[in-house]
Amino acid sequence: MRRYSSIALVKIAIICGLVAGLTALAVHAVVWALFIAGLYNLAISGMEAMWRLYADRSPDAQASLAWPKSVRQGDEQTSFTLIVCALDEVEVIGVTLDKLVRQTHQRCQIIVSLRDHDTPTIEAVQAVRRRHPGCIDLVVGNYDESGKAAQLNGALPHATGDYVCPIDAECDVAPDLLRHVEALIRQTGADIVQGAVQLMNLGGRAREWFQAHNVLEYFAWYSSRMLFQVDAGFVPLGGNTVFVRSELARAAGGWPSTPTEDCAMGVLLCSRYGARVVAAFSPRLATREEVPPTIFHRKQGSLFWQRVRWLEGIFGELMRGYWWQMPTLRQKILAGYILAAPILQAISCALLPLALISAFVLKVPEGLTLFLYVPLIPLAVTMVSMLLALAQFGRSYRQKVRVGHFASIMFLTPAYQLILAAAAVWAVYRHYWGDGTWYRTGRGLQHRPAEPQVPAQAPAPSESPVPSEGAVL
Amino acid sequence: MSTGTWVDPEADTVIIRIPRQAGPPAAREPRLRRWWRAHWSGFALLTPALLFAGAVTGWNLQGWPGRIDDDEGTYVAEAWAMLYEHHLSHYTYWYDHPPLGWAQIAAFGWLTDGFHRVYSDVMLGRQFMWCLTLVACVLLYVFCRRLGLRRVTGCAAVVLFAASPLALMYHRMVSLDNIGTVWLLAALAIAASRRQSLGAAFWSAAALAIGILSKETIVILAPAVVWVLWQHTSRRTRRWHLGIFGVTLALLLAGYPLFAALRDELMPGHGHVSLLRSLWWQFFARSGSGDPLAPGSMSNWMVHVWLGVDPWLAGAGMAVMIPALWVRRLRPAAIGLLIQVLVPFKCSYLPYFYVTSVLPFAAICVAGAFEVLWLRSGARRARRVSQGAAVAAAVALTAAAGPQWWGELSAQSRIAGDSSSLAATRWVEKNLPRDATVVTDDYIWPDLKTHGMNPLWEWKVDGDPHVNAVTLPQGWKSVQFVVLTPESAESLTQMPTLARAVSHSIVLKDFGQGITLREVLPGPLTRAATAAALNPAPPVSPLPPFPFRLTG
Secondary structure: OHHHHHHHHHHHHHHHHHHHHHHHOHHHHHHHHHHHHHHHHHHHHHHHHHHHHHHHOOHHHHHHOOOOOOOOOOOOOOOEEEEEEOOOOHHHHHHHHHHHOOOOOOOEEEEEEEEOOOHHHHHHHHHHHHHOOOOEEEEEEOOOOOOHHHHHHHHHHHOOOOEEEEEEOOOEOOOOHHHHHHHHHHHHOOOEEEOOEEEOOOOOOHHHOHHHHHHHHHHHHHHHHHHHHHHHOOOOOOOOOEEEEHHHHHHOOOOOOOOOHHHHHHHHHHHOOOOOEEEOOOHHHOEEEOOOOEOOOOOOOEHHHHHHHHHHHHHHHHHHOHHHHOOOHHHHHHHHHHHHHHHHHHHHHHHHHHHHHHHHHHOOOHHHHHHHHOOHHHHHHHHHHHHHHHHHHHHHHOOOOOHHHHHHHHHHHHHHHHHHHHHHHHHHHHHHHOOOOOOOOOOOOOOOOOOOOOOEOOOOOOOOOOOOOEEEO | OOOOOOOOHHHOOOOOOOOOOOOOOOOOOOHHHHHHHHHHHHHHHHHHHHHHHHHHHHOOOOOOOOOOOOHHHHHHHHHHHHHHHOOOOOOOOOOOOOOHHHHHHHHHHHHHOHHHHOOOHHHHHHHHHHHHHHHHHHHHHHHHHHHOOOHHHHHHHHHHHHHOHHHHHHOOOOOHHHHHHHHHHHHHHHHOOOOOOHHHHHHHHHHHHHHHHHOHHHHHHHHHHHHHHHHOOOOOOHHHHHHHHHHHHHHHHHHHHHHHHHOOOOOOEOOEOOHHHHHHHHHHHOOOOOOOOOOOOHHHHHHHHHHHHOHHHHHHHHHHHHHHOOOHHHHHHHHHHHHHHHHHHHOOOOOOOHHHHHHHHHHHHHHHHHHHHHOOOOOHHHHHHHHHHHHHHHHHHHHHHHHHHHHHHHHHOOOOOOHHHHHHHHHHHHHOOOOOOEEEOOOOHHHHHHOOOOEEEOOHHHHOHHHHHHOOOOHHHHOOEEEEOHHHHHOHHHOHHHHHHHHOEEEEEEEEOOEEEEEEOOOOOOHHHHHHHHOOOOOOOOOOOOOOOOOO
16 A cells, blocks of 8 residues: 555656646746647557557567467376356356367366356356366355456366466367467476467447457457567466466465456566566467457446456556566566556547647647647558558458458547547546446357357456355365 | 567467577677677778768869859758748748758758858858768668678769769759758668568658658659568568558658648638649649750750760660669669659659759669679679670770769869859958848858848749838839849849849949849949940850860
């Protein structure tokens, strides 16, 4: 708490200093304010463009993210535990587990961690266990805290593998993923391996316009931005397909109990424990998930509320301040920037049009107005990269990309950014004044047609307040 | 980190990997030392070439060529106005050229305190051009190396680029083409980057945009830059590079019409200048220079002049241009040369400084042709024959061009082409009242302005309604003095008000080289003035005063 309040005080002091400085320049306050707004927008949009293109910046950079050749079957030396947390996932858990047992790695333990009141899901899992005897362990618990972290920590004592990996209830994992992960571990000796997750459904109807944006977000995140974070040594982990060394997870006390336990664990392990993180990306080995079916409808599955939850967790991590424990100043700043990026982008989303309109209305010098337009260049570069990435996504994942998807990216990006900015603002509000209620992302099952080739949905902490320890079955 | 073996992630295989973050790195040679070991031989070859280029370009920098094109003074005057009056131009800016070119001259003047350091402001511009020539030589060498040419070839291209009589003439003169060509060479060198990074595409587009915003005609060479980018990217990432290049270039160039729009000067309208109107005038209304092959046309005359000044580099460049298209590493230069050879056939206006951006491409093609002959693979006998041919051609060209080039260099070193103009400037500054309205060309305008006098640029006597209203309320009678140069004299038919002022004037002083100071007397013509008006001096030759014999 002390660190929390001192960081908050520092921030407030900086803001007051800026305001005072600007007021002192009363004669040219407007010009200075616009100039600083322009610099800010340029920095934010420039970083965004750089992140999106980081892995394409040279042919060498692509090689850094490639998976190595998998270990031979029979030659496995590392063991893995896949922990599947679920709450009220009757529709999807069966198919997910049926696919998981097909993992080709010989030393793989699968634990399903459930809550004791979730009888339908328990029964569904028991049915799968009868179909595949001896393959799946079940931990049923009565936990005090809500959220995924409690279930993960409930399963952790029963994990026998060298590495643990949370898997979401509705994901599709590539069958030979673990053999590639072991190869990467042998090569690098990493403590944490972050695999790729990819949302698959681009949406076909007009009201699903946002799905293409969400898909591209994940595509850019795992194929490019992850490399930037690995090179910076600070990786807020994704909650899915991330392999953590078991003894490290236990030494850190398991997953922190926050809305985004994955991000919190990543921050904690990178900063305090100096964990070595590697990431790899390949379309074939990416775990497939689903975009939420609607923007605002909670029951059916909402992008907005999912994002509010994530951003609340990330903002909480920013305020908690573990990132300040990174060893060098450059890493501290990068870590803080990585965590603060959603909030900073939300501010930029408001500042950019405001600055442009003010420049016209207030008749400031032409040089300043031209400077205010310069951030549009990295934004345009980002737009071009998104369009090219959409085409590349279609080729890599063999999904049909229509003209409507390109049009959505070209013309509706400001609307999507507005939704994300609003979610960031709401997340900050909830962090300080919210009631802590968690909302489970509904399932639309849009990623799973009849065929097994299916995308998956974003991981969602579940709602419901039930406590207590678990029982292994 | 990575050993650089490129891998297609979708193929899921990798050959060599160095573990990331695998403990403290072994002690490595300092980066600077490694870079020096790789590049010292290039420095060893390039340094004498640069010294040579600097020497021949700077020898008699102010004196030759003399004051033969008023545009030199115009650009320096506009730079002065940017720096000291904070205006885009010394008179109303009418979007004839984007202002970034003379903005760079202004920046140079600000950095070196040029307008107070030298007496004649045009000398400041020529000093800037000298610096730009050296930068262009370095960029040309880097571009040649990145194309895959050898160090010797790169240095040969630099020597040809700097020593050609065309270069000696045009590289010194203050022109926006020199500035644009430097940025074009930068864009080409960056686009040919060996690292094939996306940053190269972005910075190449930025450099090309600055070049186009310095001299708009550089835009015709954008295809050469795109070709270089195409050649130096792999098929897999090419669309990323071209996408970033295109978007960056388009948005940076859009800054120019945006700038005009902010000043409410984009669309044509009554009472103000307009970008679109100027563009329309440049493309459609301006009288063309005619067909380069049609005798008697302006275009044909200029080509004759250029080939007359230096038949060797220009001629050899055009001779190897088509064969060079078949050689991969010379193809970008050949394309650049081909574009510039074909454009004049559109019969639109051909600027006097057009040949400036031809020189680097011609130098690369000629030097590259020798390398291709020398390095020709194949049977030993064929190789010997082609090497022999290369040596023979080099010797023949050197024997033919060398003495001529040297002769011209030493002849021009003794010419003080600006002496009369400078003398006139000094006399006017010392002897005429400060507030007297003196009509001059733009060579003299910035010098008089810097010394607090009241000069008026001759082209604004008739061309600017604002000047007419404010400075010349009584028309030609408001003009008190005129410094008449041969160039001004032959343009008098396009300046009727000035022509009337001159016809009512008497010669106060003759400074030689055809430059006279005239006092305008608003009363009836004196007898001497009548005689002078009725028996005008023989028309000055339309050709610039080249101090050497035209060959051919």
